Amino acid sequence: MTALLEATDLVRVYTGRQGLFGKAAPVRAVDGVSLRVMPGETLGIVGESGSGKSTLGRMLLGVDPAQGGTVRFGGTPMPERATPAWRALRARMQMVFQDPLAALDRRLTIAAQIREPLEIHRIGDARARAARVGELMQAVGLRPDQAGRYPHELSGGQRQRVVIARALASGPELLVCDEPVSALDVSIQAQVVNLLRELQREGRRSMVFISHDLKVVRNLCDRVAVMYLGRIVEEGPSELLFARPRHPYTRALISSVPEPGRPLDGRVILQGEPPNPAKRPSGCAFHPRCALATDVCRNTVPELRQTDPEQTAACHHADGTAASRAA
Amino acid sequence: MANLVEIRDLRVAFDGVPVLHGVDLEVAPGEALGLVGESGCGKSVTWLAALGLLPSKASVTGRVQLGETDLTGAPQSALETVRGGRIAMIFQDPSSALNPVLKIGRQLCEALRLHRGLTGAAAKTEALRLMDLVGIPDARGRFRLYPHEFSGGQCQRLMIAMALAGEPDLLIADEPTTALDATIQAQILDLLARLRAEMNMATVFISHDLGAVAQVCERVCVMYAGRIVEQGSVGQLFEHPRHPYTRGLFDALPRLFGPRTALVPIPGTVPDPRNLPGGCAFQPRCAHAQPFCQSALPDLLPQRDGRKLACAYPLPERGQGGERQAAREGVFQ
Amino acid sequence: MIRFVTIRLLRAVITVLAVMTFAFVVLRMSGDPAEVLLGPDVPQTVIDAFRKQWGLDAPLWQQYLSYIGAIFSGDFGLSMRDRSPAIQLVMERVPATLQLTIPALLLKLGIGIPAGVYAALHRDSAVDRGVIFLAILGFTIPSFVMGLVLVLIFAVTLGVLPSGGFGSWQHAILPAITISIGGIGILARFSRSAMTEVLGQPYIRTASAKGVKWRDVVRGHALPNAAVPIVTIVGFMVGSLIAGAVVVETIFSWPGIGRLLIVSVSNRDLAVVQCILLLIAAVMVVSNLIVDLLYGWLDPRLRA
Ligand SMILES: Nc1ncnc2c1ncn2[C@@H]1O[C@H](COP(=O)(O)OP(=O)(O)OP(=O)(O)O)[C@@H](O)[C@H]1O
Ligand SMILES: Nc1ncnc2c1ncn2[C@@H]1O[C@H](COP(=O)(O)OP(=O)(O)OP(=O)(O)O)[C@@H](O)[C@H]1O
Ligand SMILES: [Mg+2]
Ligand SMILES: [Mg+2]
Numbered sequence: 001m002t003a004l005l006e007a008t009d010l011v012r013v014y015t016g017r018q019g020l021f022g023k024a025a026p027v028r029a030v031d032g033v034s035l036r037v038m039p040g041e042t043l044g045i046v047g048e049s050g051s052g053k054s055t056l057g058r059m060l061l062g063v064d065p066a067q068g069g070t071v072r073f074g075g076t077p078m079p080e081r082a083t084p085a086w087r088a089l090r091a092r093m094q095m096v097f098q099d100p101l102a103a104l105d106r107r108l109t110i111a112a113q114i115r116e117p118l119e120i121h122r123i124g125d126a127r128a129r130a131a132r133v134g135e136l137m138q139a140v141g142l143r144p145d146q147a148g149r150y151p152h153e154l155s156g157g158q159r160q161r162v163v164i165a166r167a168l169a170s171g172p173e174l175l176v177c178d179e180p181v182s183a184l185d186v187s188i189q190a191q192v193v194n195l196l197r198e199l200q201r202e203g204r205r206s207m208v209f210i211s212h213d214l215k216v217v218r219n220l221c222d223r224v225a226v227m228y229l230g231r232i233v234e235e236g237p238s239e240l241l242f243a244r245p246r247h248p249y250t251r252a253l254i255s256s257v258p259e260p261g262r263p264l265d266g267r268v269i270l271q272g273e274p275p276n277p278a279k280r281p282s283g284c285a286f287h288p289r290c291a292l293a294t295d296v297c298r299n300t301v302p303e304l305r306q307t308d309p310e311q312t313a314a315c316h317h318a319d320g321t322a323a324s325r326a327a
Numbered sequence: 328m329a330n331l332v333e334i335r336d337l338r339v340a341f342d343g344v345p346v347l348h349g350v351d352l353e354v355a356p357g358e359a360l361g362l363v364g365e366s367g368c369g370k371s372v373t374w375l376a377a378l379g380l381l382p383s384k385a386s387v388t389g390r391v392q393l394g395e396t397d398l399t400g401a402p403q404s405a406l407e408t409v410r411g412g413r414i415a416m417i418f419q420d421p422s423s424a425l426n427p428v429l430k431i432g433r434q435l436c437e438a439l440r441l442h443r444g445l446t447g448a449a450a451k452t453e454a455l456r457l458m459d460l461v462g463i464p465d466a467r468g469r470f471r472l473y474p475h476e477f478s479g480g481q482c483q484r485l486m487i488a489m490a491l492a493g494e495p496d497l498l499i500a501d502e503p504t505t506a507l508d509a510t511i512q513a514q515i516l517d518l519l520a521r522l523r524a525e526m527n528m529a530t531v532f533i534s535h536d537l538g539a540v541a542q543v544c545e546r547v548c549v550m551y552a553g554r555i556v557e558q559g560s561v562g563q564l565f566e567h568p569r570h571p572y573t574r575g576l577f578d579a580l581p582r583l584f585g586p587r588t589a590l591v592p593i594p595g596t597v598p599d600p601r602n603l604p605g606g607c608a609f610q611p612r613c614a615h616a617q618p619f620c621q622s623a624l625p626d627l628l629p630q631r632d633g634r635k636l637a638c639a640y641p642l643p644e645r646g647q648g649g650e651r652q653a654a655r656e657g658v659f660q
Numbered sequence: 661m662i663r664f665v666t667i668r669l670l671r672a673v674i675t676v677l678a679v680m681t682f683a684f685v686v687l688r689m690s691g692d693p694a695e696v697l698l699g700p701d702v703p704q705t706v707i708d709a710f711r712k713q714w715g716l717d718a719p720l721w722q723q724y725l726s727y728i729g730a731i732f733s734g735d736f737g738l739s740m741r742d743r744s745p746a747i748q749l750v751m752e753r754v755p756a757t758l759q760l761t762i763p764a765l766l767l768k769l770g771i772g773i774p775a776g777v778y779a780a781l782h783r784d785s786a787v788d789r790g791v792i793f794l795a796i797l798g799f800t801i802p803s804f805v806m807g808l809v810l811v812l813i814f815a816v817t818l819g820v821l822p823s824g825g826f827g828s829w830q831h832a833i834l835p836a837i838t839i840s841i842g843g844i845g846i847l848a849r850f851s852r853s854a855m856t857e858v859l860g861q862p863y864i865r866t867a868s869a870k871g872v873k874w875r876d877v878v879r880g881h882a883l884p885n886a887a888v889p890i891v892t893i894v895g896f897m898v899g900s901l902i903a904g905a906v907v908v909e910t911i912f913s914w915p916g917i918g919r920l921l922i923v924s925v926s927n928r929d930l931a932v933v934q935c936i937l938l939l940i941a942a943v944m945v946v947s948n949l950i951v952d953l954l955y956g957w958l959d960p961r962l963r964a
Contacts, residue, residue: 048508155596185365186535190579190592197589212509215581219590242583256513258538259583260565269517270510273478380868403874411871418862418869426863428884428959437880441871473960489870 002075003036004206005060005093005174010034011068012055025278029055031230032069037174040204044221044238046214046253048274051227053210057176060208061093062086073174091121094167098179100159104151110162111137111147117169136165140195157188161195168199175199176208181216189216196220214257218242226250229277229285232304236311246313249286284316292317330392331356331496331529332377332414337389337399339369339376339553346600347372348553349389351627354497354529361544361561362533363576365597369553370533374499378414379406412442415490419502421482425474431485432470435492442493457488461518480511487518497529504539516543537576541565549573552598552608555627559634569634569641571613607639615640668952672945679941680731683934684724692716693928697740714740731938737931739924746931750920750939756826757916760908761901763836768843768897773890775844776851780859781878791848798845807838807911824912835912839905843897847890854889858882888959895951899944 012030029052037043045053058064060071062078071078073093079085094117097103104113111133118129134144140161151159160180167175177196181189193216199205200220211217217224217238224241226234226249234247245251248268255268272289275281284302287293294316302314330353339347347369354360362370375381377391377398391398393409401409410416418424426434435454439445445453451470458466461484463477474482483503490498500519504512520543523530534540540547540561547564549557549572557570568574578591595612598604604611610620620639627637632644694710711717715726730737736747779791814834815823822831858864859882867881868874897904906918913919917936924932956963 048510157596185597186537186576187365187579187593188596190581190590191594193581194589194592214509215583218583219581219587239587253509254583256509257583258513258516258536258542260538260541260577260580267513269513271514273480273511274508378869380865407871407873409871410869416869418866420862424862424866426867426881426885427961429881437872438870475961486866489866493871 001038003072004039004041004074005035005037005208006072007036007060007069008034008072009069010056010059010066010071012052012059012064013067027277028230028280029277030059033227033230033232034069035225035232035235037206037208039173039206040200041223042200042207042209042221044217044224045208045210045227046212046217046224047227048212048253050229050274050277052230052277053212053227054178056227057095057178057208057210061090061095061176063095088121091117091123091170092172093174093176094170094172096160096163096167096175096177096180098182100156100163100183101151103163104159106151109148109150110142110154113151113162114166114169117166121170123170132169136168139168139199140165141191155188156184157191160184160192164192164195164199172205174206174208176210178210179212180209182211182213193220214242214254226253229275229280231285231314233286233315234311234313235304236308240308240311244308244311246307246311246318247286247315248290248292248317250313252289284314329356330354331358331394333390333392334373334377335390335392337373337376337391338387339372339381340386342384344601346553347376350550350553350555352548352555354531356496357523357527357529358546359523359530359532359544361540361547362531362550363535363537363540363547364550365535365576367597367600368550370550371501373550374416374501374531374533378410378416378499379403380410380416408442411438411490411493411495413493413495414497414499415493415495416499416501417483417486417490417503420506421486421503422474422479422506424486425482427474430471430473431477435485435489438489438492454488454492457491458485460491460522461485461488462514463488478511479507480514483507483511483515484518487515487522491522491526494526495528497531498523499531499533501533502535503532505534505536512539519543537565537580549576552603553600554608554637555635556609556637557634558627558636559632563632563634567642567645569630569636569644570638571615571642572609574642575612607637615642668949672949675945676938676941677728679937680728680934681724683937684727684930687925687928687930687933688720688723690928693740693930696926696928727934736935736938739932740929741927741932746929746935749932750917750935753915753917753920754902754939756914757902757905757909757918759832760835760839760905760914760916763832764839764843764904765897765901767836767840768847769894771840772844772847773851776848776853777855777878777883777886779848779852780855783856788852791852795845795848795852799842799849800845801841803838803842803907804911806841807835807908810834810838811911824914826913826915831912831914835905835908835914838908838911847893847897850893851886851890854886855882858885861885884958888955891951891954891958895947895954898950899947902943903940 010030010033011028014027014029033056035043045056047053055064059066062071062081065081073089079089114133114136115129118124118132123129124132133147137144137147142158142161142165146154151162154162181192184192196207197220200207209217209221221238223236224238225232226247228249234241234245234250241250242254245254252268252270270289275285275288281288283299284297287297290297296316300316302316304312304314305318307313307318332354334350334352337347337350338345350373352373364370372381376385376387379398381387387399389399393413396405398406398409425431432451432454435457436450439450439453455466455470463469463481463484477485503519504515507515516539519530522528530543532540532543544561546560547558548555549564549570551572557564557568557573564573565577568577575593579593581590593612598608606621606623607625610616613620617640623639625637625639627635629635694707694716698707698710715723736745738744739746739749775791779788782788811823811834814821821834825831864877864882867877872881902917905916906921908914909916909918910922921933921936924936
């Protein structure tokens with residue numbers, strides 16, 4: 001089976017300034033990331049703030065230009081950004097952002113906003129569009145009488161549903177969701193997560209789900225990639241990866257999720273902060289916070305290697321010895 | 328043991344719209360109390376009202392008893408010695424909770440001067456000790472830096488250090504980790520738990536992360552629409568929630584272990600305080616609601632096992648079969 | 661820091677150059693100084709002689725280059741009217757203008773900022789509403805209307821102050837007030853909104869929760885933060901110390917820069933006009949520079 005989306009060695013460097021008049025410090029926000037998404041598969045991307053998740057998500061859709069690497073969608077290379085071919089392709093891939101209120105136009109009714117992609121991509125006539133909007137609203141659990149409402153008249157969860165309905169309007173094969181539930185209360189979050197689960201079930205729709213909430217990611221995703229400082233440090237099927245993390249960072253990340261009934265002590269609590277992406281540590285970027293770090297970690301960048309049949313990790317110590325000692 | 332703080336029938340209204348409808352709450356010395364509930368249910372307002380920190384358009388009634396003094400009627404000067412001195416409060420989003428134009432050393436020393444009378448070198452020594460205590464590396468070198476020169480996690484540590492400056496009997500932590508990264512969250516929770524043990528300081532931990540609350544608290548209050556609906560020990564509430572709302576909060580939570588099944592959300596959304604449903608405020612979203620719930624507002628009543636509950640048809644107690652039998656117990660005890 | 665200052669200075673030079681070029685182009689395009697100064701009935705030979713004398717017969721770009729070159733060597737030219745050095749004519753008038761604009765600036769600061777801060781501290785009170793109303797009134801009424809109204813009240817009806825002219829300090833009162841009123845309104849509005857915004861910030865609540873007295877919260881925590889946006893506006897006002905009195909000086913026949921500017925423009929007295937514009941631009945640029953340096957001092961986040 002060919003992958004729906006295949007990214008190879010993506011690189012994105014921001015040449016942002018530090019402060020108002022500081023020196024330009026290049027930030028390798030995404031630094032050689034390769035991944036594939038199969039048709040119908042959901043890939044989760046997790047990692048801490050600033051690890052490059054959002055940047056990667058935008059690059060997968062070609063919204064952000066890549067300084068290196070390629071993206072292939074449906075077997076063919078992604079067309080240049082802002083070309084007609086690329087715009088046409090956008091009907092087949094859509095994005096959902098974290099803040100629904102910012103993503104919606106407060107002057108348009110929600111029906112008008114859901115209809116917008118149909119108009120942009122010239123899908124159907126007026127009647128077919130109206131029918132499709134009704135269908136979409138029902139699919140995401142919005143009542144027909146809410147069609148004429150404005151975004152500020154809806155709750156946060158309902159707004160996020162509008163955003164999802166709009167993203168689904170053109171029938172995309174790929175949906176990239178960037179923290180779609182992070183701003184929502186648990187109960188509303190569960191409503192939106194369930195909605196996404198249903199979307200997964202009903203069609204062969206692929207999804208890239210970006211989040212720092214490991215619990216939601218585990219619930220929703222078939223495979224998970226863990227990012228640290230612009231690189232993927234571990235990747236694998238979500239059940240396996242959560243049950244048997246190989247990279248010490250993944251282990252710490254999973255361990256830091258508070259679960260009712262799991263006591264504080266016995267958890268792996270990382271020391272220190274996530275490093276500044278403009279000052280990437282030598283060797284393995286995680287070594288200053290890693291309990292297993294040795295000289296090789298300080299000097300040599302670890303490659304992603306197979307640790308289990310379907311799991312890869314970029315750690316010098318992921319091969320049984322030190323890792324199993326710490327586990 | 329006498330309670331450190333007792334809140335009785337606390338009511339708050341903004342521009343005539345009531346958002347707290349009579350909250351009763353007590354905190355024992357040294358205790359760790361969790362306050363959970365969905366956004367807008369009044370968790371923050373409860374403690375802001377108790378400390379007199381709400382804007383003047385808020386009208387506050389009820390009693391907040393701290394030892395001998397009633398804080399709701401107390402004059403500003405009395406409140407000012409309580410704030411930061413006996414009750415300290417830290418907030419969500421530490422980066423914006425510190426004054427951006429003042430050096431953090433100065434912000435720490437201000438608290439020390441106000442509540443411990445320390446100035447000059449003595450204040451600086453103590454401030455450095457506090458920075459060390461909360462784990463700021465190179466405290467001496469960073470004493471004269473500004474908040475933006477620290478990371479989010481470090482800012483929250485500084486907030487905690489500032490709260491500790493007055494050696495308070497009670498620390499209110501209002502979603503102290505919500506704006507932080509997962510690994511930093513764990514560090515801060517760890518720090519709070521450690522400090523509480525070391526300093527025997529009561530803590531109120533406000534959060535909507537049930538997992539975090541379970542880890543740091545002994546007792547939990549669940550709030551809904553401006554009322555406490557269930558209250559009990561962490562074990563009681565988290566293993567056998569009896570209020571359908573408490574239960575709903577747990578079921579909605581995705582799990583880190585076990586099978587990956589569909590989540591069970593609570594249907595609907597939190598009601599608008601201007602437009603509360605009749606009877607029990609949770610009744611329109613409740614799967615167990617009976618017609619009775621639409622007309623009568625359940626009181627928060629003590630139960631046999633020590634918890635308090637405000638529900639006419641609560642979920643059955645452990646080991647007790649028929650739901651019928653357990654029903655109505657909350658009302659007619 | 662050095663980088664910062666060089667960038668700023670470069671920008672200042674470019675601004676001044678742009679102003680000079682603009683003045684040159686506009687004045688040269690809008691009429692012939694020879695005709696204006698000498699009158700319409702003068703024989704062509706006289707006009708030609710005048711042109712030759714002032715270098716007006718050369719191609720425009722040559723005139724422009726020699727003009728710029730002269731200025732960079734410190735020569736601001738002679739007034740075409742009485743042949744005295746333009747710079748001297750202009751500088752003679754500066755004190756008179758400052759006698760109006762400095763008291764006006766002090767009034768703006770002394771009344772506008774406290775009024776705005778007070779209003780912000782008592783949001784939605786009667787005083788707050790009054791301040792907003794007066795502030796809007798202050799900066800919407802054009803200064804020539806305001807000037808005339810004040811003259812009508814204090815000079816004509818009450819007869820307590822002179823209606824115009826130059827001499828005693830009483831003469832300065834009405835024009836200074838007229839100049840200041842718009843600025844007071846703007847500053848009051850601005851300080852109010854800056855302060856309101858700051859008072860809503862989380863760190864203000866933190867300070868209160870720490871037990872700081874409200875008075876000290878306002879002084880020690882709120883005002884330093886509100887100062888940043890207020891300084892911007894004040895900087896702008898300082899920048900208009902020279903240029904801000906043109907209309908008012910005319911109304912009150914005050915012999916300052918403004919009057920000189922108007923007379924020189926109508927006479928096409930190029931050297932003088934350009935000299936004045938240069939001075940105005942220089943003051944603006946310098947005050948902007950000071951504001952930028954103040955920013956860094958007030959708000960550590962803006963430091964490099
Ligand atoms: N437009 C930009 N200009 C300069 N630097 C940027 C830009 N956008 C992002 N960055 C930097 O790139 C890095 C990755 O950012 P990105 O937003 O992709 O992270 P993220 O993993 O999505 O984080 P978060 O969880 O906070 O959303 C960060 O260090 C960020 O500061
Ligand atoms: N300053 C205010 N003016 C008007 N209404 C307010 C104000 N502060 C809070 N409220 C209202 O009071 C209610 C309770 O708010 P509160 O901040 O206590 O909620 P919370 O439980 O802390 O929620 P969150 O989890 O979002 O912090 C909400 O309906 C809110 O809209
Ligand atoms: Mg992001
Ligand atoms: Mg709150």
